[in-house]
Amino acid sequence: MAYEHVLVDVEDDLGIVTLNRPARRNALSEAVIRELTAAFEQLAAEAPVRAIVLAANGPVFSAGHDLSEVASRDLDGMRRLLGASANLMRTMQALPQPVVACVHAIATAGGCQLVASADLAVAADVARFATPGGREGWFCITPMIPVQRLLPPKRALEMLFTGDEIDAATALAWGLVNRVVPADRVRDEAKALARRASRGSFGAKALGKRMFYETVELPLEPAYEKAVEAMASSSLTDDAREWIRAFLDKRPAVYSKKR
Amino acid sequence: MAYEHVLVDVEDDLGIVTLNRPARRNALSEAVIRELTAAFEQLAAEAPVRAIVLAANGPVFSAGHDLSEVASRDLDGMRRLLGASANLMRTMQALPQPVVACVHAIATAGGCQLVASADLAVAADVARFATPGGREGWFCITPMIPVQRLLPPKRALEMLFTGDEIDAATALAWGLVNRVVPADRVRDEAKALARRASRGSFGAKALGKRMFYETVELPLEPAYEKAVEAMASSSLTDDAREWIRAFLDKRPAVYSKKR
Amino acid sequence: MAYEHVLVDVEDDLGIVTLNRPARRNALSEAVIRELTAAFEQLAAEAPVRAIVLAANGPVFSAGHDLSEVASRDLDGMRRLLGASANLMRTMQALPQPVVACVHAIATAGGCQLVASADLAVAADVARFATPGGREGWFCITPMIPVQRLLPPKRALEMLFTGDEIDAATALAWGLVNRVVPADRVRDEAKALARRASRGSFGAKALGKRMFYETVELPLEPAYEKAVEAMASSSLTDDAREWIRAFLDKRPAVYSKKR
Numbered sequence: 001m002a003y004e005h006v007l008v009d010v011e012d013d014l015g016i017v018t019l020n021r022p023a024r025r026n027a028l029s030e031a032v033i034r035e036l037t038a039a040f041e042q043l044a045a046e047a048p049v050r051a052i053v054l055a056a057n058g059p060v061f062s063a064g065h066d067l068s069e070v071a072s073r074d075l076d077g078m079r080r081l082l083g084a085s086a087n088l089m090r091t092m093q094a095l096p097q098p099v100v101a102c103v104h105a106i107a108t109a110g111g112c113q114l115v116a117s118a119d120l121a122v123a124a125d126v127a128r129f130a131t132p133g134g135r136e137g138w139f140c141i142t143p144m145i146p147v148q149r150l151l152p153p154k155r156a157l158e159m160l161f162t163g164d165e166i167d168a169a170t171a172l173a174w175g176l177v178n179r180v181v182p183a184d185r186v187r188d189e190a191k192a193l194a195r196r197a198s199r200g201s202f203g204a205k206a207l208g209k210r211m212f213y214e215t216v217e218l219p220l221e222p223a224y225e226k227a228v229e230a231m232a233s234s235s236l237t238d239d240a241r242e243w244i245r246a247f248l249d250k251r252p253a254v255y256s257k258k259r
Numbered sequence: 260m261a262y263e264h265v266l267v268d269v270e271d272d273l274g275i276v277t278l279n280r281p282a283r284r285n286a287l288s289e290a291v292i293r294e295l296t297a298a299f300e301q302l303a304a305e306a307p308v309r310a311i312v313l314a315a316n317g318p319v320f321s322a323g324h325d326l327s328e329v330a331s332r333d334l335d336g337m338r339r340l341l342g343a344s345a346n347l348m349r350t351m352q353a354l355p356q357p358v359v360a361c362v363h364a365i366a367t368a369g370g371c372q373l374v375a376s377a378d379l380a381v382a383a384d385v386a387r388f389a390t391p392g393g394r395e396g397w398f399c400i401t402p403m404i405p406v407q408r409l410l411p412p413k414r415a416l417e418m419l420f421t422g423d424e425i426d427a428a429t430a431l432a433w434g435l436v437n438r439v440v441p442a443d444r445v446r447d448e449a450k451a452l453a454r455r456a457s458r459g460s461f462g463a464k465a466l467g468k469r470m471f472y473e474t475v476e477l478p479l480e481p482a483y484e485k486a487v488e489a490m491a492s493s494s495l496t497d498d499a500r501e502w503i504r505a506f507l508d509k510r511p512a513v514y515s516k517k518r
Numbered sequence: 519m520a521y522e523h524v525l526v527d528v529e530d531d532l533g534i535v536t537l538n539r540p541a542r543r544n545a546l547s548e549a550v551i552r553e554l555t556a557a558f559e560q561l562a563a564e565a566p567v568r569a570i571v572l573a574a575n576g577p578v579f580s581a582g583h584d585l586s587e588v589a590s591r592d593l594d595g596m597r598r599l600l601g602a603s604a605n606l607m608r609t610m611q612a613l614p615q616p617v618v619a620c621v622h623a624i625a626t627a628g629g630c631q632l633v634a635s636a637d638l639a640v641a642a643d644v645a646r647f648a649t650p651g652g653r654e655g656w657f658c659i660t661p662m663i664p665v666q667r668l669l670p671p672k673r674a675l676e677m678l679f680t681g682d683e684i685d686a687a688t689a690l691a692w693g694l695v696n697r698v699v700p701a702d703r704v705r706d707e708a709k710a711l712a713r714r715a716s717r718g719s720f721g722a723k724a725l726g727k728r729m730f731y732e733t734v735e736l737p738l739e740p741a742y743e744k745a746v747e748a749m750a751s752s753s754l755t756d757d758a759r760e761w762i763r764a765f766l767d768k769r770p771a772v773y774s775k776k777r
Binding site (some may be wrong): 415 | 575616637638639648667693694695697711715716717718722723725726727729730733734737738739740741745746747748749750751752753754755757758759760761762763765766768771773
């Protein structure tokens with residue numbers, strides 16, 4: 001696939017998707033959303049890619065939906081746009097690889113939703129976050145979905161109701177991001193976290209990620225049922241057996257190739 | 260309705276409900292609970308009211324249920340009292356306006372439940388919070404319901420099991436309140452937060468508040484289904500259209516009246 | 519029951535279970551898991567025991583499952599082992615008494631799961647926590663179940679994906695433990711917290727604990743239904759009546775014996 005709005009790179013075993021529509025503040029038009037989804041799926045299928053970083057070029061990480069596009073849409077068109085956006089967010093969580101957002105600048109509305117939907121996030125100290133629809137005419141209802149699952153409820157409501165920006169330190173304290181670093185180091189730190197988060201067996205990590213999102217929504221009893229079965233059966237995989245043998249032999253484990 | 264235990268005021272576009280039974284430490288008798296519920300519903304229906312502040316007079320914010328009333332109740336009477344209380348808490352979340360608790364002093368048991376059930380809360384630095392039933396003879400089971408949805412589980416259990424008071428700074432760290440300010444500024448800060456939280460389109464905010472409480476309890480997939488539909492249809496409202504036009508025209512938006 | 523791997527003590531009204539397999543880093547073999555479960559159940563039934571502390575001897579709190587045992591198990595054997603482990607974790611939450619983990623040293627994988635499954639936890643400043651399977655060949659899927667219910671999601675994913683150790687201060691900030699104290703005070707502080715958490719009516723606390731775990735998984739409406747009924751009926755118990763009379767008489771309450 002040829003991309004117009006995103007850059008797709010592979011550096012060793014890292015995939016990197018970069019929003020590259022800086023003149024439009026990386027606004028998430030339906031075309032951008034479909035390219036991002038395709039880029040994630042392409043990288044996830046590439047042989048060496050063990051983790052994916054989502055970055056952006058220009059003065060803004062992403063300003064969210066493209067209001068000039070929204071202005072011309074009818075109800076069905078809006079359902080298609082927002083459905084594609086929700087599908088992008090779920091795709092990030094459905095990939096077998098960890099996805100790390102690298103937030104170098106302000107991320108608002110759907111841009112904030114992208115950060116919240118990544119498994120992990122590293123922010124520059126100058127980054128800011130907002131869901132501004134709440135103080136205007138169109139509440140950020142879809143961006144709210146992942147934000148309300150990360151933030152303590154009264155913090156989420158404050159952000160959503162006021163529409164005010166929060167700074168990177170606040171985003172860290174409220175659980176929206178994992179790290180805050182000086183702006184000139186944010187890309188290196190995001191890559192470093194992606195590498196730390198993708199060590200070991202590819203298959204074990206992929207199963208763990210899938211199980212995390214499946215069990216986090218379940219009550220304790222069915223969550224344990226699912227987890228016990230997955231952990232029992234995965235104990236018999238080649239990579240689990242290799243870990244156990246290596247541990248008992250006091251030697252480093254050597255895992256199978258990615259797939 | 261004439262009120263005996265609460266004061267009901269409107270200041271510009273803010274509604275203010277004030278617990279005013281200081282000699283009884285603002286204890287939540289069934290009469291007080293029914294007056295609070297009626298006061299919220301009355302203010303929510305008043306023309307200019309865009310947000311509601313819940314405050315209290317006297318040395319205590321609220322000491323919770325009125326034990327002298329509980330002492331004389333049978334099982335059906337207790338069901339009626341606690342059902343009315345639960346209905347009050349749900350009413351605060353069901354109102355279209357943001358509700359901000361203004362906690363100038365100690366709030367215990369049902370009083371702590373009121374703070375937890377407000378959308379947002381501002382506390383004085385001298386305020387304290389407790390669920391004391393846990394170290395006595397009647398566990399704070401109904402106050403626990405909103406507290407357990409705000410606090411990290413081990414913090415909630417510590418508060419509920421020990422019955423110990425936590426101070427305002429701890430309440431802020433644990434997510435029970437949004438702000439802590441000097442006591443002489445708590446009312447102004449609560450009003451200021453209520454105003455910040457109620458800017459923009461009244462209808463968009465009301466839809467956003469309703470969607471928050473409906474989707475926060477759902478798994479990701481049905482939450483997104485509901486959110487996509489609500490965000491798509493609300494993109495066609497007059498206020499959403501006005502925001503988009505104003506944004507594209509680089510002018511301030513002018514929203515429709517409250518209703 | 520005679521125990522080989524755990525010590526079981528009663529100090530006044532505290533039960534103390536101590537993992538005592540230091541040469542094997544307190545690894546959780548099926549035998550250890552079954553002894554821990556039996557020890558909890560035995561102490562819970564003992565007359566004076568109002569709270570239980572879970573501690574450990576040796577340089578490690580617990581290293582989790584015993585990989586030498588896992589190495590020799592087939593699928594059914596693994597299901598039995600992990601099912602027994604999940605049953606142990608649920609038992610800690612099903613006991614009527616508060617359970618306080620006393621974590622003097624590193625707790626990894628199933629050891630971290632034990633800490634997360636206790637109602638409360640006190641850690642030494644030198645304690646550390648990790649779910650290392652995520653950077654090896656066998657993801658910590660069952661330890662994830664309680665960890666994902668305590669930590670904000672992006673913190674949980676960072677811990678699970680990287681497998682890195684977090685220190686005690688981080689565990690406190692992320693909600694995995696309630697207190698961090700100097701190592702030479704950790705046992706006294708765990709006992710003190712267990713005593714503070716078990717004051718008052720034994721029956722009221724037991725009902726409160728059960729209601730906490732039942733309602734925390736429910737949406738608001740059915741949670742309130744259950745809580746209203748439990749709080750109404752418990753208002754008629756001897757201990758609730760005694761509290762109310764004592765409160766109104768301004769005298770200390772005297773509660774019934776444990777059962």
